[in-house]
Amino acid sequence: xxxxxxxxxxxxxxxxxxxxxxxxxxxxxxxxxxxxxxxxxxxxxxxxxxxxxxxxxxxxxxxxxxxxxxxxxxxxxxxxxxxxxxxxxxxxxxxxxxxxxxxxxxxxxxxxxxx
Numbered sequence: 001x002x003x004x005x006x007x008x009x010x011x012x013x014x015x016x017x018x019x020x021x022x023x024x025x026x027x028x029x030x031x032x033x034x035x036x037x038x039x040x041x042x043x044x045x046x047x048x049x050x051x052x053x054x055x056x057x058x059x060x061x062x063x064x065x066x067x068x069x070x071x072x073x074x075x076x077x078x079x080x081x082x083x084x085x086x087x088x089x090x091x092x093x094x095x096x097x098x099x100x101x102x103x104x105x106x107x108x109x110x111x112x113x114x115x
Contacts, residue, residue, distance in 0.1 A: 022047035
């Protein structure tokens with residue numbers, strides 16, 4: 001995988017316990033051959049990013065992508081770096097691809113980020 005990081009940021013997101021927020025590291029990669037932007041999320045706390053993906057997407061949209069007029073659901077290829085908490089979603093793969101199917105969010109394990 002040949003990737004160029006164009007922007008990085010750490011973000012907090014709410015969890016069930018207001019005194020234990022989740023934390024993620026976000027990397028925006030240069031646009032791929034299809035013209036969409038790959039974005040990699042890596043969890044930094046013990047919370048599973050997949051469980052809180054709705055909140056994470058909302059926060060990323062308002063804190064990062066609204067500034068550059070990009071819609072996460074239409075112009076971003078979103079990936080979560082797999083770890084122990086992500087075993088079910090990743091099916092043993094390196095990453096979990098987050099796919100938008102209308103209003104539904106689906107997960108699929110993948111070995112590589114589409115660059």
